[in-house]
Amino acid sequence: MATPTPTRQRRRGHDPESVLSIAVGVFNERGYDGTSMEDLARALGVTKSAIYYHVPGKEQLLARALDRALDGLSEMVADQRAASGPAIERLEWVVRQSVRILVDRLPYVTLLLRVRGNSHTEQAALERRREFDAFISRLVKEAAAEGSIRPDVDPALVTRLLFGTVNSIADWYQPSRGASSDDVADALLKMAFNGLRV
Amino acid sequence: MATPTPTRQRRRGHDPESVLSIAVGVFNERGYDGTSMEDLARALGVTKSAIYYHVPGKEQLLARALDRALDGLSEMVADQRAASGPAIERLEWVVRQSVRILVDRLPYVTLLLRVRGNSHTEQAALERRREFDAFISRLVKEAAAEGSIRPDVDPALVTRLLFGTVNSIADWYQPSRGASSDDVADALLKMAFNGLRV
DNA sequence: TTGTCAACTGACTGAATGTTCGGTAAACAC
DNA sequence: GTGTTTACCGAACATTCAGTCAGTTGACAA
Structure with a gap:
């Protein structure tokens, strides 16, 4: 042969x-x-x-791991569905996708969320993450400007609370417990968009 | 003299x-x-x-810091206002107090939230923190049982999302930006209890 | 002036850390 | 069989680490 x-x-x-x-x-x-x-x-x-x-070494392991997380977020930001339509619907889509990326790449995103900037590798990752945060921030501001978000809360605060909630998933999510990415995203969106109260 | x-x-x-x-x-x-x-x-x-x-050393510094955070949470759990009245109102009070403790003792609570259990000191802190989490979990379950929380989301999931949001405040809150503990708690409760949508 | 003591320095130790390197056993190619 | 490659080991390397200790400094009291 x-x-x-x-x-x-x-x-x-x-x-x-x-x-x-x-x-x-x-x-x-x-x-x-x-x-x-x-x-x-x-x-x-x-x-x-x-x-x-x-x-090659310990820091390269970190760099490769962080890239896996950041590449997922970059792809989402570049997607057409994040660019057209009512801002509130794009925001909902971005939240759902963020949860999906977090769940799909759980260990990599978890690592990213804990980076503090101690080395050049970590600083570079934080820089890329800040771009994503800025993108989110603009999106929430647009949704507020379009009148789709309650006007009695500062949009900057909404951004932090909303994506703080998304990011906190990394602290407790376990695939073995059975909840899918969509289950979690559904619950999160119900709470954040429509409220827990009956 | x-x-x-x-x-x-x-x-x-x-x-x-x-x-x-x-x-x-x-x-x-x-x-x-x-x-x-x-x-x-x-x-x-x-x-x-x-x-x-x-x-005495590095680990003692950590232990003392973690105690400051945990003592605040313990006091809150022991408070009468966390024990009587409708569960939904107690939950709202506990959320508000949690935000206050987080803001008042920001550096100590931030440190606590990042502990992974690498040493005996860290494991002991995690153990105390788990007691607090269990307390919260019971409270949310009661509020659900009393019919005060939308029934289409699992109470365990609600607990994690709600206090994930609270804890995520440590990642971005800066007193210098002017928002008080109550400002943040107000915004958080509006979002989580009544929803962002207009 | 002398003595006391809180607060600190500088030189050190042993252990742990990330990394390198010479060697090696087993699987494969021919 | 012979040679090559893959995947690894064991011993060493320089560096960094938390922690120790004998000594110094300067404010204050008597």
Whole structure:
């Protein structure tokens, strides 16, 4: 045969992808700064030095993880559905998509939400995140200007409360509990848009 | 005179209180694990070793800070106003008080909300915090049972969303922007209880 | 002037940290 | 079999870390 079956059973081991996904899990359990390469090695079932065969170092792991979260948000901002139609409907769509991204990429987004800017990598991620926050802020302001949001609350405050609620999902959401992204988004939108009171 | 004036101008310097309050500020900027004693010393304007004259060590600083946050929550749970009356009104009161405690003790509560359980100190704090969460959870369930909350959302989900929103305030609130604790609580309660839509 | 004491410095220690490197065993290609 | 590649180990590396301790400084009391 000319082509050797490419997916032949190779010697089992890690690759950059499996290292990243396990590492992000540990980062979220113990915090990035609270995680040592020794911790990662233990979680991977190898020695510290083996990690460096797959990835360049600890900070690169963080950078790749943060990009996964930020790329999701960037795609959403670029979507046509975030650009046309009544602002209140676009806002609803953006909230729903944000919840979906948060749930789909839970460990990566969770990590992003905890970044404080201690390194260049973290500062760059915060910068990209700020662009997203500015986008949201404009959207809420438009919805308020169109008269779709109660006028007795400052739109800046609404933005922070609304997306504070979305982001807080990362602190408690567990896929194993059965609630889907849409279940959570439905509940959130009911509460924030129509209120909890009967 | 028998008693030497006790508040005479002593040689200016730090005391355990000023060390704690500055340390907590740095912990919140860089994260507890991301903060070295050298970082603290720089912020205090002294050398590392001077810190140990005032406080026993890094972890004790964390423990004292977390207690400040948790003591506030404990007091609220013990208050009579959290125990009698319609559940929905008690819930509203607890939300408002939670926002007040968060704002009044902002740096301490912020630190508490970021604890992951890496040490015994952190685990003990998480344990105390879980008691508070259980209290809240019961309260929301009661309000739902009394028919004061829309029945089409799971009370457990309501609890997480509502207090996720409260906790997220720590991520953005700045006293210098002028909004008081009550301003924020008003906006939050309007959104969560009555909805943003006009 | 002398003594006391709170507040601090500077030099240090041992442990932990992220990273590097020489070597190696097993799987594969030929 | 022979050579190559993949995935890893173990030992070391320089650096950073929390914490210690003997000594110094300066304000104040007597």
